[in-house]
Amino acid sequence: MLWLWILIGVLVLLGILFVLGYNRLVRLRNEVNTGWANIEVQLERRTDLIPNLVEIVRGYAAHERGVFDEVTRARAGVQQAGSPGAAAEANAGLTVALGRLFAVAEAYPDLKASENFSQLQDELTDTEDKISAARRYYNATVMNFNNGVQSLPWVLFARPLGFRAREFFSAEGDTGVPQVTFATGS
Amino acid sequence: MTLQEQIRSNRLRSAIVIFGFALLLGVVGGLIGAALDLRLGIVALIGAAIYGIFALISSRRMIARMTGAQEVGPDELRPLRRLVENVSIAAGLPVTPDVRLVDDPAPNAFAAGLRPQKSYVGVTTGLLRTMPKRELEAVLAHEISHIRHRDTYLMTMATIFAGVIAVIADIGFRMLIYGGGRSRRGGGVLVAVLAIVGLILAPYAALLLRMSLSRRREFLADAGSAELLNDPEAMALALRRLQLDTTSIAYADASVAHLWVESPTSRVDSERRGVLALSSWFDTHPPLEQRIAAMEEVGGFQLPERLPLDEPFASELGIA
Numbered sequence: 182m183l184w185l186w187i188l189i190g191v192l193v194l195l196g197i198l199f200v201l202g203y204n205r206l207v208r209l210r211n212e213v214n215t216g217w218a219n220i221e222v223q224l225e226r227r228t229d230l231i232p233n234l235v236e237i238v239r240g241y242a243a244h245e246r247g248v249f250d251e252v253t254r255a256r257a258g259v260q261q262a263g264s265p266g267a268a269a270e271a272n273a274g275l276t277v278a279l280g281r282l283f284a285v286a287e288a289y290p291d292l293k294a295s296e297n298f299s300q301l302q303d304e305l306t307d308t309e310d311k312i313s314a315a316r317r318y319y320n321a322t323v324m325n326f327n328n329g330v331q332s333l334p335w336v337l338f339a340r341p342l343g344f345r346a347r348e349f350f351s352a353e354g355d356t357g358v359p360q361v362t363f364a365t366g367s
Numbered sequence: 368m369t370l371q372e373q374i375r376s377n378r379l380r381s382a383i384v385i386f387g388f389a390l391l392l393g394v395v396g397g398l399i400g401a402a403l404d405l406r407l408g409i410v411a412l413i414g415a416a417i418y419g420i421f422a423l424i425s426s427r428r429m430i431a432r433m434t435g436a437q438e439v440g441p442d443e444l445r446p447l448r449r450l451v452e453n454v455s456i457a458a459g460l461p462v463t464p465d466v467r468l469v470d471d472p473a474p475n476a477f478a479a480g481l482r483p484q485k486s487y488v489g490v491t492t493g494l495l496r497t498m499p500k501r502e503l504e505a506v507l508a509h510e511i512s513h514i515r516h517r518d519t520y521l522m523t524m525a526t527i528f529a530g531v532i533a534v535i536a537d538i539g540f541r542m543l544i545y546g547g548g549r550s551r552r553g554g555g556v557l558v559a560v561l562a563i564v565g566l567i568l569a570p571y572a573a574l575l576l577r578m579s580l581s582r583r584r585e586f587l588a589d590a591g592s593a594e595l596l597n598d599p600e601a602m603a604l605a606l607r608r609l610q611l612d613t614t615s616i617a618y619a620d621a622s623v624a625h626l627w628v629e630s631p632t633s634r635v636d637s638e639r640r641g642v643l644a645l646s647s648w649f650d651t652h653p654p655l656e657q658r659i660a661a662m663e664e665v666g667g668f669q670l671p672e673r674l675p676l677d678e679p680f681a682s683e684l685g686i687a
Contacts, residue, residue, distance in 0.1 A: 212459070219456060307449060314457035317597060322459070 202335060206344050209326040213347050216319030217265065220350055223312045224259055224272060230308065231256045231279075234301045238282060241292040245285050252278045265319075265348040272312065273352040279305065316350050323347045380583070381521050387576050388528040395532055395569050399539040402562035411539065415531045422527045423481070430479045430523075436467035436489040444468070446683050447495070451488060454508045457595045458515045464488050474498065474612055477627045478510035478519050486514045495684060497608060499677030505592050505601035509628055512591025518584045525581075529573040540566040582653050585628075589658055590665065599666030603659050607670055610655040629655065 235249050255271065255278040262268035283302070286292050293299070327346045330339040339345070392415060400408020422429070430436075448466055455463045464480070465487035474494040480486030488510045498506060513519050543563055589606075593599035609629045663669060 216459060219459070223456075310449075310453050311456055314453045317457045317595065318459040321594075 203342070206326075206329050206335065206339070206342075209322070209329050210344060212322040213319070213326045216315070216322040217350075219315040220265075220268075220312065220319050223308055223315050224268065227272075227275070227305065227308045227312065228256050228259055230301060230305055231275075234282070234298075234305070237295065237298050237301065238286055238292060241289045241295075242285060248278075248282050248285050252282050254278075265350045266352075269316075269350045269352045276309070320349050320351065323349050384576055385521075385524065385528075388525065388532070388573065391569060391572055391576070392528065392532055392535070395536050395539065395566065398562040398565045399535075399542075402543055402559050403539070407542075411535050415535050418534065419527050419531050422530065423523070426523050426527070427480065427485070431467070431489075434469060434477060434479075434489055435471065436469050436477075436479075436487075439466055439468050444684055447490070447680070450500070450504050451507055451511070454504065454511045454595060457508075458511050458591075460511065460515060464511065464514060466490070468492060472496075474609060475627045475629055476506050476510050478513040479523070480514065481520050481523060483514050483517075486519060488514075492681075493612075495681040496679050497612060498605060498680055499675065500680050500683070501598070501601045501677070502605035502608060503680045505596060505598065505605045506628055508592035508595040509588045509602065509605075512588040512595065513584070515591065516584070516587060518588065522577075522581060522584070525577045529570070529577045532573040533570040536566040536569040585653055585658065586661055589662060593662060593665055599662045600668055600670075603662035603666070603668075603670050604674060606655050606659045606662070608674055610659070611674070 231252060235252055238245075239249060252275075255275040258271035259268065259275050262271045286298070326344075329335060330344050330346050335344070392412070396408045396412040396415070398408075399411050400406075444466060448463075451466055452463045460483050462484045464478070464483075467487050467489040469475075469489050469491040471491040472493040473491060474497040476488065476490045476494055478486060478488050488507060490507075494503065494506065540563065543559060543566070589602050592602045596602075606629075659670065
């Protein structure tokens with residue numbers, strides 16, 4: 182009889198641990214999803230700004246067609262990217278293309294003096310800052326989630342329960358996760 | 368320890384400290400009950416609860432008044448708002464905290480608000496005139512970290528608890544001394560003396576709890592800033608700049624001292640010896656030197672002798 186009670190106790194305990202662990206993974210996964218949504222908002226804002234920018238520059242430098250095509254292609258690449266890694270790669274490509282566009286703009290003083298142009302440039306810079314901020318948060322949440330999914334005992338159950346390790350938003354292999362370890366005084 | 372683990376262990380500590388406050392409040396009530404009248408003790412505790420709830424509701428407004436923080440119109444200080452916005456995104460806050468301005472020449476900043484959704488960051492005009500963009504961002508990230516770690520909530524609670532305990536102990540003490548003999552129960556002199564000593568010491572115990580809570584949080588918020596921006600050096604530079612600055616803040620209200628990024632009340636740290644060293648127990652902030660050293664350890668760098676001579680951020684905002 183005693184053994185039965187001990188068995189029940191152990192089962193109940195295991196059940197509680199399971200529920201706590203499961204809920205933790207759900208919470209971590211939701212954080213990853215929020216982080217990804219944040220990045221998508223900023224990426225969309227960036228791609229939305231680009232047609233206007235191209236239009237303005239075209240008005241002053243219509244013959245620089247190669248650059249416009251490149252920017253437009255890079256923009257489409259960001260919009261079509263299917264995974265965080267691919268999106269990061271495409272976004273990096275867009276940054277390169279935009280860099281070339283701005284380099285071209287340097288040669289047209291009228292364009293540079295244009296109010297619209299400088300405002301768009303300012304907005305784009307701000308969006309880039311926001312993308313990198315959103316990226317830091319997203320990558321940190323991914324790391325927490327992946328640590329949860331890939332460590333024992335959850336590495337055994339995570340997959341059947343539908344938890345899969347997520348991809349970092351990073352181009353060329355760096356994780357972009359700041360590693361701050363800290364020893365406090367006092 | 369990683370930052371996540373730090374935050375977790377910090378939560379546990381917070382719970383213990385809050386429990387300590389509650390216990391202290393219970394002791395104060397008990398002492399009044401034992402020395403005077405049991406019903407009086409209960410009344411005191413109920414009064415404390417009502418006072419506490421009232422203080423909690425009006426805390427936002429009270430903090431704004433005590434720090435002198437003014438609301439800023441939605442179209443003003445756009446670049447500053449942008450910085451706050453970017454840091455909030457990196458912190459994953461659901462809502463960007465509001466920005467408030469304190470017209471004060473001393474460089475300092477604070478965060479307030481019970482919930483992240485209703486929080487705000489206050490910066491002094493002196494901070495904007497002192498810090499270049501990179502360091503200002505680090506200071507803002509420090510404040511956002513306070514919000515993210517729910518420090519603002521906990522510190523507001525701690526302030527209220529400390530205030531309630533001080534008021535109740537004071538009233539009890541007066542009743543014991545002046546209202547004395549009439550209502551005193553048969554407990555005798557010993558109980559009365561014990562109660563008097565206890566009631567005198569209680570506010571200091573509360574203060575001690577409150578201060579110990581905030582010192583550790585400063586280290587954590589520095590680390591949080593380093594993590595959010597991935598730039599511990601910026602935080603260290605900002606702290607060094609604060610250290611070199613000698614203006615002290617006009618709104619040095621001791622009851623909100625723990626909210627600021629740098630202690631607004633005392634400027635001399637690390638030079639206290641002997642009995643004076645004890646006074647550091649009541650400090651709201653660890654010495655800046657220690658905080659800088661912690662950042663240097665995190666980032667594995669050494670601050671240069673001279674600070675970079677970048678333009679202060681105020682020039683971008685167009686305030687002289």
